[in-house]
Amino acid sequence: DSGVTQTPKHLITATGQRVTLRCSPRSGDLSVYWYQQSLDQGLQFLIQYYNGEERAKGNILERFSAQQFPDLHSELNLSSLELGDSALYFCASSAHRGTEAFFGQGTRLTVV
Amino acid sequence: GQNIDQPTEMTATEGAIVQINCTYQTSGFNGLFWYQQHAGEAPTFLSYNVLDGLEEKGRFSSFLSRSKGYSYLLLKELQMKDSASYLCAVGSTNAGKSTFGDGTTLTVKP
Numbered sequence: 431d432s433g434v435t436q437t438p439k440h441l442i443t444a445t446g447q448r449v450t451l452r453c454s455p456r457s458g459d460l461s462v463y464w465y466q467q468s469l470d471q472g473l474q475f476l477i478q479y480y481n482g483e484e485r486a487k488g489n490i491l492e493r494f495s496a497q498q499f500p501d502l503h504s505e506l507n508l509s510s511l512e513l514g515d516s517a518l519y520f521c522a523s524s525a526h527r528g529t530e531a532f533f534g535q536g537t538r539l540t541v542v
Numbered sequence: 543g544q545n546i547d548q549p550t551e552m553t554a555t556e557g558a559i560v561q562i563n564c565t566y567q568t569s570g571f572n573g574l575f576w577y578q579q580h581a582g583e584a585p586t587f588l589s590y591n592v593l594d595g596l597e598e599k600g601r602f603s604s605f606l607s608r609s610k611g612y613s614y615l616l617l618k619e620l621q622m623k624d625s626a627s628y629l630c631a632v633g634s635t636n637a638g639k640s641t642f643g644d645g646t647t648l649t650v651k652p
Contacts, residue, residue, distance in 0.1 A: 432584065472645050
């Protein structure tokens with residue numbers, strides 16, 4: 431158990447819909463990262479927050495947004511969903527910038 | 543930006559040794575990480591190198607040469623459970639995050 435909690439574990443939704451994925455980082459970790467992993471592909475960095483502020487942005491679509499709340503949990507919002515958004519979405523946390531990241535078990539999103 | 547290259551696939555025999563290479567280009571280098579990921583599961587941290595040289599941890603060792611932009615992960619006494627994807631990730635002080643390579647899928651055969 432990495433100490434990072436993601437909910438829900440599985441999500442099936444229709445095209446055009448909007449979903450929210452939730453992540454609770456390890457206790458004390460200030461950095462939260464979101465990654466997308468499509469089938470048989472590598473981890474694609476989406477966005478990073480540090481202590482409530484956005485710190486880095488990757489190839490995140492405009493239809494996607496995220497935030498980190500004062501209690502340090504984070505949410506990733508995906509809207510106007512398309513079939514190609516089906517993937518595993520991982521959240522990871524680390525104590526500081528540049529230290530090892532601990533990953534949650536992921537949310538498997540299926541868009542039908 | 544950052545560029546990370548590692549082989550897509552490797553195959554090795556149970557009990558053998560395998561070396562997985564990773565080359566990278568980055569600005570503001572702040573360490574190199576190796577993660578293991580079994581299919582459908584979360585990546586788990588294996589090792590971290592920030593200085594040149596070899597870090598040994600049980601059956602796994604990781605090496606770094608900053609001047610060459612090169613690292614390798616060495617797995618000894620391979621076991622069937624070592625079949626997984628191995629991800630090289632580079633930390634950057636500029637980006638404040640780690641960028642992952644696409645991973646090397648290792649298959650261990652009896």
